[in-house]
Amino acid sequence: MSVPPLCSSRLVASLIFALCVACDDSELPTVEGQHIDYRWEPQLTPCGGAGAALDEAVPWFGAQLGLAESRYPKSSYSWISDNTFEERHGTLDYEGIAYRGRADGRSPNIIHEIAHLVDGRWRRQGPRFFVEGLAVALDPRHSADLLSPRIDPTPYIDGPLPDDLSYYSAAGSIVTYLLGRFGPGRFREFTEKLSTRASGEEIRAAFAAVYDEDLDDLIADFLVASECPEDALPLPQPLSCGAPRVPWIDAERWAYARPIRCEDDDVLGGHGNDRDSASIYRTIEIPEDGDYTIALYGDRDVRLTLGSCGPCPWLNELHSLNDGQREEVWLPAGLHMIVLSTKATSIALAGVTVTPVHE
Numbered sequence: 001m002s003v004p005p006l007c008s009s010r011l012v013a014s015l016i017f018a019l020c021v022a023c024d025d026s027e028l029p030t031v032e033g034q035h036i037d038y039r040w041e042p043q044l045t046p047c048g049g050a051g052a053a054l055d056e057a058v059p060w061f062g063a064q065l066g067l068a069e070s071r072y073p074k075s076s077y078s079w080i081s082d083n084t085f086e087e088r089h090g091t092l093d094y095e096g097i098a099y100r101g102r103a104d105g106r107s108p109n110i111i112h113e114i115a116h117l118v119d120g121r122w123r124r125q126g127p128r129f130f131v132e133g134l135a136v137a138l139d140p141r142h143s144a145d146l147l148s149p150r151i152d153p154t155p156y157i158d159g160p161l162p163d164d165l166s167y168y169s170a171a172g173s174i175v176t177y178l179l180g181r182f183g184p185g186r187f188r189e190f191t192e193k194l195s196t197r198a199s200g201e202e203i204r205a206a207f208a209a210v211y212d213e214d215l216d217d218l219i220a221d222f223l224v225a226s227e228c229p230e231d232a233l234p235l236p237q238p239l240s241c242g243a244p245r246v247p248w249i250d251a252e253r254w255a256y257a258r259p260i261r262c263e264d265d266d267v268l269g270g271h272g273n274d275r276d277s278a279s280i281y282r283t284i285e286i287p288e289d290g291d292y293t294i295a296l297y298g299d300r301d302v303r304l305t306l307g308s309c310g311p312c313p314w315l316n317e318l319h320s321l322n323d324g325q326r327e328e329v330w331l332p333a334g335l336h337m338i339v340l341s342t343k344a345t346s347i348a349l350a351g352v353t354v355t356p357v358h359e
């Protein structure tokens with residue numbers, strides 16, 4: 001009897017050591033990308049832009065972290081069924097796993113795992129809290145609609161971490177703040193001083209050495225800050241902030257309407273393995289701070305998410321609408337992401353309008 005090859009050394013989405021019964025996915029259907037070869041099991045149906053989106057995520061995240069292009073990963077992502085995932089990784093506790101420079105996902109587009117792959121080329125990785133924190137910061141929608149909530153990370157810094165994923169939001173929250181306030185370089189330096197099992201005391205000492213600030217004071221400021229500092233960086237930014245910008249029709253009206261067809265080459269998502277989702281990303285430039293009416297027209301199951309791509313995401317509100325809804329909201333000037341989501345198994349019509357409110 002032969003022993004299956006070990007196929008995990010450093011798991012970034014899981015601490016388990018998995019036995020891989022079929023590590024080589026090169027026989028699967030594949031869309032070759034510049035950075036990510038996208039593969040899927042034949043019973044699954046990815047949408048037309050699923051592979052391209054993950055491929056684009058590599059330079060998008062790499063540039064934000066200041067990673068040299070020559071260091072970008074050339075890697076693969078396999079969308080596999082729950083059965084295959086469990087056979088490989090011995091668990092269904094995770095939606096995806098990045099390991100040894102490749103990723104397996106139970107759903108078609110786990111951008112979070114691509115963030116791990118880029119991170120794996122960027123720094124020597126320290127405590128799990130900050131490894132997951134960076135992936136959540138770069139892909140906030142994976143763990144929650146987390147662009148703005150501020151969560152106290154102190155209990156997790158003092159550890160131990162819970163076995164479940166309940167610390168992801170707190171981790172993404174503080175890492176978002178550290179990146180936006182101080183940039184990626186110091187974050188890397190700070191976390192590289194730490195071992196995987198660093199204690200709260202060691203984390204505080206490394207933080208003081210690199211940031212020249214007391215971590216507990218900084219956390220206290222973070223939890224109550226209401227102003228965006230002038231020198232805040234426009235970091236981190238989700239992949240949707242890199243989407244094509246739709247121009248205004250005129251000064252009074254912005255509109256975007258289309259059918260969302262899974263097979264279109266700018267649609268993320270897919271159906272199969274009990275997953276059924278299709279999304280498109282666009283951006284809109286908001287000309288000035290003020291009140292705007294946003295409205296979503298469309299078929300049932302269409303959802304809109306709109307959020308700022310500007311600095312200080314911890315202060316920005318994320319707006320979510322279902323079909324037929326309209327809402328008056330305050331928006332800061334600058335680029336905003338638009339995410340339209342529906343099911344991949346039906347063709348949905350979606351239309352969004354944005355109009356300034358005049359008193």
Ligand SMILES: [Zn+2]
Pocket residue numbers: 012013112116132135
């Ligand atoms: Zn992760």
